[in-house]
Amino acid sequence: MNTPEFSTLTVTLVEHVAEVRLNRPDKSNAMNEAMWQEIRQAFEWVDATPEARVAILSGEGKNFCAGIDLAMLASIQQQIAHVDGARSREALRRLILDLQDCLSSIERCRKPVIAAIQGACVGGALDLVSCCDMRYAAGDAVFSIKEIDLGMVADVGTLQRLPRLIGEGMTRELAYTGRTVGADEAARLGLINSNFGDFSRLTAEVRAIAQTIAAKSTLAIRGTKDVLNFSRDHSVADGLNYVAGWNAAMLLSSDLSESIVAQREKRAPRFDD
Structure with a gap:
């Protein structure tokens, strides 16, 4: 591109x-x-x-x-x-x-x-x-x-x-x-x-x-950076609450399903951008 x-x-x-x-x-x-x-x-x-x-x-x-x-x-x-x-x-x-x-x-x-x-x-x-x-x-x-x-x-x-x-x-x-x-x-x-x-x-x-x-889940990588940045600037309690909100919204993703299927099929997962 x-x-x-x-x-x-x-x-x-x-x-x-x-x-x-x-x-x-x-x-x-x-x-x-x-x-x-x-x-x-x-x-x-x-x-x-x-x-x-x-x-x-x-x-x-x-x-x-x-x-x-x-x-x-x-x-x-x-x-x-x-x-x-x-x-x-x-x-x-x-x-x-x-x-x-x-x-x-x-x-x-x-x-x-x-x-x-x-x-x-x-x-x-x-x-x-x-x-x-x-x-x-x-x-x-x-x-x-x-x-x-x-x-x-x-x-x-x-x-x-x-x-x-x-x-x-x-x-x-x-x-x-x-x-x-x-x-x-x-x-x-x-x-x-x-x-x-x-x-x-x-x-x-x-x-x-x-x-x-x-090669990792793009959604999980973006979420991890967001949570790390937030947690760095807030208390542990606030950070835990923040990641709970993030995963409540984003945990059940197609990336999670693909990871589980890839492990069962013993292949590398293929994630969307």
């Missing part, structure tokens, strides 16, 4: 696995204005496309992503300029909220999103991958909350999502110091699921994981 075309991304769809690849390798995939918007458009497409059951987020070239494009950062003052300081500050707030929403589109996407990371993953790139369901890296991957070295507070998701991944104390250390974390340490901290060492192995392993997910 046809996939959308973008100026800063490439999107492919092969065997139910979508791949969204950052494609500004000459700029280390730094996130300019177009890329922010196109990330949201790409994951809205993944969400709305039944044939796309899971997505991989990757970066072209030596580095996954160097964070926000500094040229974009430098232009913000001009974008929000107004004779009234209050209106200028409101415009900046709206801009920040929009950038947050561009990345949150990954979290909103009903399909699992897997980040495959090589080289630099710093600043806004860390905000980006923290929205993903899982993160895997090559041995040369490095991570940093770089905003502190620019004299600014990270404001598009890292400070909200990272503590849930690596804990409060370690997040504070990285946010206050801006120090670099290598792939081995990132795996120990739980920032990434695995360090696959070689880049070619990273690519192959992430593709295999995505294909395993794509």
